[in-house]
Each structure stands twice: as C-alpha cells, then as structure tokens.
Amino acid sequence: MIKQRPISPSLLPTTAASAATPSNGSRFASLRRAVQGRPSCSTSARTVCVLLAALCLVFFVAEMKEAPRSIHTSSAAQNSASSEPDPDSAPSTAVVVVKDQDHEEEPQKQAEEVENMPPAAFLGGLRRFESFEEFVERSRAEDGPAAMPVVPLDGKHVTLPSVIIVGARRSGTSTLFSMLSQHPAVGSMAPEPRPELSCGFMAQDPETFPQEAEWPGDNLEKELPASVLGKLLEEFARPYTVSESRHEGVDAPNLVTTAVSPGYFASHLAPYRLKLAMPDVKIVVVLRDPTNRYYSELREALCADEVDWEDIMSSYAMPAASKDYLSDAVLDYSPYDKRCLGEGASAADLWACQKGLEKSHTPLLKGLYAPQLERWQRAFGESQVLVVQAEKLFQEPEKTAAEVAKFAGLAAEHTFFEFAVDREASCDPRRKKNPEVVTAYSKRKESEPQLRKWYAEHNDMVSELLGEEMGWNDRIRSAFVSPPAP
Numbered sequence: 001m002i003k004q005r006p007i008s009p010s011l012l013p014t015t016a017a018s019a020a021t022p023s024n025g026s027r028f029a030s031l032r033r034a035v036q037g038r039p040s041c042s043t044s045a046r047t048v049c050v051l052l053a054a055l056c057l058v059f060f061v062a063e064m065k066e067a068p069r070s071i072h073t074s075s076a077a078q079n080s081a082s083s084e085p086d087p088d089s090a091p092s093t094a095v096v097v098v099k100d101q102d103h104e105e106e107p108q109k110q111a112e113e114v115e116n117m118p119p120a121a122f123l124g125g126l127r128r129f130e131s132f133e134e135f136v137e138r139s140r141a142e143d144g145p146a147a148m149p150v151v152p153l154d155g156k157h158v159t160l161p162s163v164i165i166v167g168a169r170r171s172g173t174s175t176l177f178s179m180l181s182q183h184p185a186v187g188s189m190a191p192e193p194r195p196e197l198s199c200g201f202m203a204q205d206p207e208t209f210p211q212e213a214e215w216p217g218d219n220l221e222k223e224l225p226a227s228v229l230g231k232l233l234e235e236f237a238r239p240y241t242v243s244e245s246r247h248e249g250v251d252a253p254n255l256v257t258t259a260v261s262p263g264y265f266a267s268h269l270a271p272y273r274l275k276l277a278m279p280d281v282k283i284v285v286v287l288r289d290p291t292n293r294y295y296s297e298l299r300e301a302l303c304a305d306e307v308d309w310e311d312i313m314s315s316y317a318m319p320a321a322s323k324d325y326l327s328d329a330v331l332d333y334s335p336y337d338k339r340c341l342g343e344g345a346s347a348a349d350l351w352a353c354q355k356g357l358e359k360s361h362t363p364l365l366k367g368l369y370a371p372q373l374e375r376w377q378r379a380f381g382e383s384q385v386l387v388v389q390a391e392k393l394f395q396e397p398e399k400t401a402a403e404v405a406k407f408a409g410l411a412a413e414h415t416f417f418e419f420a421v422d423r424e425a426s427c428d429p430r431r432k433k434n435p436e437v438v439t440a441y442s443k444r445k446e447s448e449p450q451l452r453k454w455y456a457e458h459n460d461m462v463s464e465l466l467g468e469e470m471g472w473n474d475r476i477r478s479a480f481v482s483p484p485a486p
C-alpha cells in the first residue's frame with residue numbers, strides 16, 4: 001500500500017519556464033530543452049505561456065489544498081478519442097503544468113542509503129543484492145522476482161525496470177513515461193544514452209549481443225544459467241542508476257520502476273531476448289495513427305542538425321500507388337513472414353528480418369503494427385502487454401496514465417498532471433530556412449491521402465486484433481461521404 005504523504009515540492013507543478021531547467025543527461029532534460037529551445041516560440045508567446053502557467057500554478061496549489069488525492073480526469077476529455085487533429089495544422093496546446101521531474105535531488109543521500117542497507121533489506125521496494133546472479137538465484141528459489149534488485153556496480157547502484165514502454169516511436173511514449181514518473185511509487189529511470197547501441201541493448205546485432213544469453217530460437221520457457229543471466233542483467237541494468245530518495249515512505253511491494261525504449265517495438269529480437277532475461281516485466285505499447293506517426297518521424301529527421309539527404313529520401317520514400325507495393329513490402333521486408341514472427345526462428349533469422357526492415361522504407365513499415373504487436377504478445381502473453389492508443393493518451397492524458405498505472409500494479413489514488421506538448425514550439429520543418437527541407441517536407445505532405453489509403457487495410461487489421469475501432473481511417477472514410485444536398 002502507498003502511504004499517504006504530503007505532496008513534496010517536486011511533485012507540484014512548475015511553470016513552463018522552470019520545467020525547462022536543464023538537467024544533466026536525463027530524458028527530461030532533452031524534453032525540456034526541446035520545449036525551451038524551439039525556434040518558433042516568440043518572446044510574446046512565451047510571456048503569455050509563462051503567465052498562463054503561473055496562473056495555473058496558483059489555482060492548482062489552491063485546489064490541491066482542498067482536493068483529496070484522487071485520479072484527475074480532464075474535463076476536456078472526449079469519450080471518443082479515436083483521432084487527433086492534424087499535427088501540422090493543430091493549434092498550440094496551452095502550456096500545462098509539468099512536474100519538475102528531476103532525479104537530482106539528494107543523489108548523495110540516496111547513494112548512502114543504499115550503501116548502508118544490509119544485503120537483502122528493503123528500501124521502498126528495492127532489495128539489495130551483491131550481484132545480479134544472486135538476484136536470479138534468489139528469485140528462482142522464491143519462485144518469483146525477489147523484489148526489484150538494487151545492485152552495486154562500478155561505484156553506482158543500478159536496478160532493473162519492472163515496466164517498459166517499448167514504443168512505437170513518435171507515439172507519445174515520452175509523455176506517458178513522464179506522467180507515470182509523477183507517481184510517488186514509481187522510480188522511473190531514464191537510461192543514459194549508449195550511442196554504441198543506437199537501437200537499444202535488447203535490439204542490438206547478434207554479433208555484439210552476449211552469445212551465451214542469445215535467444216535460442218525455440219523455447220520461450222528456457223532458463224539461462226544463473227551466472228549467464230546475471231551477467232546479462234548486469235549489462236542491461238548498467239545505465240539504470242537508482243534514483244534518489246524519492247522511494248522513501250513507499251511500502252516495499254508497491255515500488256515500480258519504469259523505463260522507456262521506444263525503439264524496441266519494431267525490433268524482431270527485443271521481445272524474445274527480453275522475455276528470456278526478464279520474464280515478468282510488464283510491456284506497454286503506445287500506438288498512434290501510423291500516418292501521423294510517419295510524419296512525426298519525418299519531421300524529427302528533417303529537423304535534425306545534420307540532415308543526411310540520401311538517407312532521408314530513401315528511408316522516407318512513399319509507397320507506390322499500386323496495391324502490389326504492399327505485397328512487395330510484405331514479402332521483402334516481411335514483418336508478416338511467419339519466420340519473422342519468431343516461430344522457430346533463430347536469432348540470425350530474426351536479425352535478418354530486422355535488418356530488412358531497417359534497410360528500406362523503415363518509417364513506413366514501422367506503421368504496420370499488427371505483426372510487431374503479435375511478436376510481443378507471442379513472447380509475453382496478452383495479459384503482460386498493455387496497448388495504449390496514443391490519441392486517447394493525447395485527449396485524456398490523466399485517465400490514460402491512471403489506466404497504465406493500474407496495469408503496472410500501482411495504487412490509483414494519485415493525481416497525474418499532463419505533460420503537455422507545446423505544438424507551436426514543436427519542430428516544423430517548413431519553418432526551417434533551408435528550402436530543400438521545406439520542399440522535401442511539403443512534397444511528402446502532398447502524398448498524405450495516398451499514405452492514409454495505403455495504411456487503411458492494415459489499420460482495420462489492427463482494430464480487429466485489438467477488438468477496438470482505432471478510428472485511424474476516419475479521415476479517408478469521411479472523404480467518401482457525399483456532402484449533404486444543399
């Protein structure tokens with residue numbers, strides 16, 4: 001059970017300006033930098049934003065004094081959250097309160113607390129082990145994960161995530177991660193980037209992945225020897241440094257550690273390797289209208305400081321108008337190929353599938369969600385994989401975060417604050433000075449109706465798979481509805 005405790009200042013909302021305070025190496029730092037440093041936010045707009053945020057803060061603090069700590073549902077939330085406004089024409093979101101998610105307060109104190117813990121003692125749900133091998137042995141002996149481990153490593157203390165948001169990329173994963181991190185029983189970890197593993201530890205090339213811990217290609221129930229698994233977990237956990245003393249006052253079994261690795265969803269190997277390494281980890285998948293997801297990724301690529309034209313032009317090639325193209329894509333890059341789903345596929349087979357996906361039309365194919373989702377469900381079972389629709393997250397952020405929190409095993413009696421994205425400030429390549437960028441983006445945007453049609457059949461498949469209408473085809477459907485007679 002989570003002990004009720006007064007809201008600490010770090011849980012209170014901050015103004016846009018203070019939320020934008022840079023912080024070393026954290027995911028939030030880059031988010032904040034993104035919010036702060038966006039070129040289009042004019043000074044006057046910023047002033048208005050800051051004033052608005054300050055007003056929000058005053059009202060909020062007054063309200064929090066009165067309000068019980070319950071789930072906060074947005075009054076603006078709509079019941080049907082199937083589509084989002086066109087990200088290219090949507091007005092900027094009002095700047096909303098953001099919890100200042102710094103994991104920097106009292107790091108020294110935290111380190112000392114962990115250091116002074118007797119082995120196998122609890123600290124807010126974390127249990128100290130001398131090594132991951134010891135953790136694995138204890139978990140096996142106790143027939144379940146022996147709490148979340150905290151293990152000394154190279155002068156730091158590291159742990160493992162119990163919930164991982166695996167993607168899809170550009171679907172609001174950072175927003176969800178930052179919202180969950182507001183929960184007092186969540187020790188969120190923003191892994192330090194490892195440039196050498198651009199696609200993530202569990203998605204890396206079999207050439208560099210530890211051979212003895214590799215997916216054997218046949219048996220999902222296989223148990224790796226404790227020494228091998230211990231070594232693998234140590235490598236995996238290396239960037240997940242235990243955060244500061246925010247776990248204080250939380251009863252042991254409730255602590256949840258979350259991580260976000262949006263590149264994992266499209267990986268063919270990550271689900272199986274993760275299952276082998278952390279069979280109990282909970283998986284969260286956020287799915288966004290694939291057309292909007294595509295343009296978001298394109299915008300991100302075009303807004304990068306250094307744009308590799310050749311790469312962008314080939315990666316972001318548009319589908320040909322003919323439907324055959326889809327079959328070609330399916331056969332050549334085979335996210336549908338049975339072997340690529342993992343049945344009897346070796347790590348080398350799966351890597352070939354992943355490479356195929358990476359080589360051509362990647363951003364386009366990443367929007368074919370069904371086979372990707374099937375791999376995760378096949379590896380972990382449906383009950384361990386939660387699918388969140390991005391449009392619902394955008395329209396009902398607090399409610400959606402509460403649902404994810406419940407899935408993660410967290411008590412619901414907590415208020416989440418929306419992490420709002422200032423759309424006007426978000427990168428729009430058309431505002432770039434470089435005419436090549438402007439032309440490239442505009443040309444791709446002209447093909448939007450074609451792209452929507454290309455995804456339509458697959459979108460229906462995803463709706464069917466999830467037993468819920470995602471609404472991603474609404475725009476093309478409405479285009480066919482004849483206007484009412486004058």
Ligand SMILES: Nc1ncnc2c1ncn2[C@@H]1O[C@H](COP(=O)(O)OS(=O)(=O)O)[C@@H](OP(=O)(O)O)[C@H]1O
Pocket residue numbers: 087168169170171172173174175262292295296297299393394397419420421426
């Ligand atoms: N609350 C809310 N409302 C509307 N849109 C939102 C919201 N939160 C995140 N987003 C949009 O999600 C996109 C970023 O997704 P990710 O955080 O998953 O990106 S990443 O993969 O981690 O780079 C990025 O999409 P685009 O703006 O279309 O590029 C964000 O604007």
